[in-house]
Amino acid sequence: MTKINQDYIYTEExxxxxxxxxxxxxxxxxxxxxxxxxxxxxxxxKPSNRDTDFCExxxxxxxDTIIVNGNQDKIISLHSVKHISTLLxxxxxxxxxxEVTGLSCRxxxxxxKYAMDNKIEMxxxxxxxxxxxxxxxxxxxxxxxxxxxVKGICPLPCLSNLLPHRESPLFVVLLGFEGGRFSHIIQxxxxxxxxxxxxxxxxxxxxxxxxxxxxxxxxxxxxxxxWQNIKYAEANxxxxxxxMLNQLSYDNRNPEIxxxxxxxxxxxxxAILYSIKxxxxxxxxxxxxIRSVNRSSGIGKLLVxxxxxxxxxx
Numbered sequence: 001m002t003k004i005n006q007d008y009i010y011t012e013e014x015x016x017x018x019x020x021x022x023x024x025x026x027x028x029x030x031x032x033x034x035x036x037x038x039x040x041x042x043x044x045x046k047p048s049n050r051d052t053d054f055c056e057x058x059x060x061x062x063x064d065t066i067i068v069n070g071n072q073d074k075i076i077s078l079h080s081v082k083h084i085s086t087l088l089x090x091x092x093x094x095x096x097x098x099e100v101t102g103l104s105c106r107x108x109x110x111x112x113k114y115a116m117d118n119k120i121e122m123x124x125x126x127x128x129x130x131x132x133x134x135x136x137x138x139x140x141x142x143x144x145x146x147x148x149x150v151k152g153i154c155p156l157p158c159l160s161n162l163l164p165h166r167e168s169p170l171f172v173v174l175l176g177f178e179g180g181r182f183s184h185i186i187q188x189x190x191x192x193x194x195x196x197x198x199x200x201x202x203x204x205x206x207x208x209x210x211x212x213x214x215x216x217x218x219x220x221x222x223x224x225x226x227w228q229n230i231k232y233a234e235a236n237x238x239x240x241x242x243x244m245l246n247q248l249s250y251d252n253r254n255p256e257i258x259x260x261x262x263x264x265x266x267x268x269x270x271a272i273l274y275s276i277k278x279x280x281x282x283x284x285x286x287x288x289x290i291r292s293v294n295r296s297s298g299i300g301k302l303l304v305x306x307x308x309x310x311x312x313x314x
Contacts, residue, residue, distance in 0.1 A: 242271075
């Protein structure tokens with residue numbers, strides 16, 4: 001079983017948004033965060049897509065609820081399948097676009113799970129940053145993470161796969177720049193060192209990003225001696241990380257897997273999708289970061305992945 005990049009099957013790139021025409025009666029969900037790119041697609045698509053229902057999501061972290069601002073405002077609990085259904089079920093015969101640029105994984109997960117469980121076609125939209133403001137990472141002895149802090153490890157809504165491990169599981173860490181998050185998760189979970197598998201985004205959004213990621217995580221990689229287990233997946237590809245996890249499972253004879261998605265948003269989405277596909281053997285460990293303001297600048301590629309097709313194919 002050989003891993004072959006299959007992005008071209010499931011992912012397209014949007015260029016001139018003024019020329020993009022979405023299928024009629026579709027739903028477009030997005031959120032506004034401090035990064036300008038979080039609302040760029042929605043604002044640009046609205047004028048030429050009057051038949052699409054654009055809804056902005058506002059997250060209330062105190063009780064895991066969201067307000068969906070659209071034709072009619074709705075308050076939805078992320079832990080309630082019934083609440084999620086009221087928003088998504090009217091679009092069972094259409095397409096739901098979930099833009100994750102400004103959405104946290106806590107918000108994206110229950111929508112993805114409902115769509116996959118109910119065979120709703122969902123496409124993930126993501127606007128890459130043109131660049132991250134990570135100059136401080138290149139200075140000796142300075143660790144300037146991209147998030148202010150982490151709220152702590154707790155299950156993602158509607159995805160509480162807590163496995164009764166029969167044996168030590170593989171512990172897959174999808175690396176970003178933030179070595180502090182890697183250290184926190186390792187200390188909290190205490191995995192077997194020989195089972196830790198770091199995954200590096202190669203190529204990165206920029207040619208030097210993989211090296212900066214290695215630098216930011218060097219202490220943890222060295223202390224756990226997991227450098228010899230490093231795997232690679234394209235940093236901006238939901239498909240490539242999904243395929244890599246599938247390959248990893250195959251190579252290790254279908255083991256239980258714990259995944260810590262602390263790297264790029266596409267890697268996190270791919271890992272969540274893989275966990276939804278394999279609830280009996282995959283557990284997500286997520287530390288719920290609170291993002292720093294203005295951590296990136298500009299807008300890079302605009303990618304759209306048909307996760308329903310990917311989910312049903314593999």
